[in-house]
Amino acid sequence: DIVMTQSPLSLPVTPGEPASISCRSSQSLLYSNGNNYLHWYMQKPGQSPQVLIYLGSNRASGVPDRFSGSGSGSDFTLRISRVEAEDVAIYFCMQALETPWTFGQGTKVEIK
Amino acid sequence: QVQIVQSGAEVKKPGASVQVSCKTSGYSFSSYGMHWVRQAPGQRHEWMGWIHAGFGNTRYAEKFHDRLTITRDTTARTAYMELGSLRSEDTAVYYCATNYHDSLGYNDYWGQGTLVTVSS
Numbered sequence: 001d002i003v004m005t006q007s008p009l010s011l012p013v014t015p016g017e018p019a020s021i022s023c024r025s026s027q028s029l030l031y032s033n034g035n036n037y038l039h040w041y042m043q044k045p046g047q048s049p050q051v052l053i054y055l056g057s058n059r060a061s062g063v064p065d066r067f068s069g070s071g072s073g074s075d076f077t078l079r080i081s082r083v084e085a086e087d088v089a090i091y092f093c094m095q096a097l098e099t100p101w102t103f104g105q106g107t108k109v110e111i112k
Numbered sequence: 113q114v115q116i117v118q119s120g121a122e123v124k125k126p127g128a129s130v131q132v133s134c135k136t137s138g139y140s141f142s143s144y145g146m147h148w149v150r151q152a153p154g155q156r157h158e159w160m161g162w163i164h165a166g167f168g169n170t171r172y173a174e175k176f177h178d179r180l181t182i183t184r185d186t187t188a189r190t191a192y193m194e195l196g197s198l199r200s201e202d203t204a205v206y207y208c209a210t211n212y213h214d215s216l217g218y219n220d221y222w223g224q225g226t227l228v229t230v231s232s
Contacts (some may be wrong), residue, residue: 035213039220047224048207048222048223049157049207049209049222051211051218051220051223054211054218054220055173056217058218060218061217061218082218092156092157094157096211099162099171099173100159100173101147101149102159103156103157103158103159104156105156106156
């Protein structure tokens, strides 16, 4: 199975400041069609996951443009350009290149 | 709009089985797959298995292979996950999830989650 490793696991941020989360996979998520099968999710307490970024760098519909994703192969980054109070949540990456889907441990973003 | 509604919380004794349902509306159910994912307390999410809602073929994670059954009812637009021989470590929130591309772009939908508690 592909192992997903996120860092940091906890991220205190001042409102208005940027935040960055790293996700690394044990093997490349780049498929022959040129897509990286790596998605980023946000999950708030008591809610189901909500996709933010799909295929490595594509912002999902309705997601604010302060969220962006980058990377290719086995090294990916989620960035929040200016953190807002409503961004407090757990963020995790997920590989969808093959089953079993596998997930990062999650990064808890909190306001300082 | 797309809706995925799961059945309610369950409390089961060790050794019992549980079935969770996932009723859908608002998209072409039989055209896509449905995954089942769980999250135990303090753990990362864990993929359990998948069914193609139209063809009915399934794929299971190796660790669940002998006690997991995923089915679907295309008329009812509902997918089902049954996990047997429950143990305390199966206490988790169980989700169904589908993602696919169509003419409108990328779609990714999860049910609201179902808490399954295994306790004697």
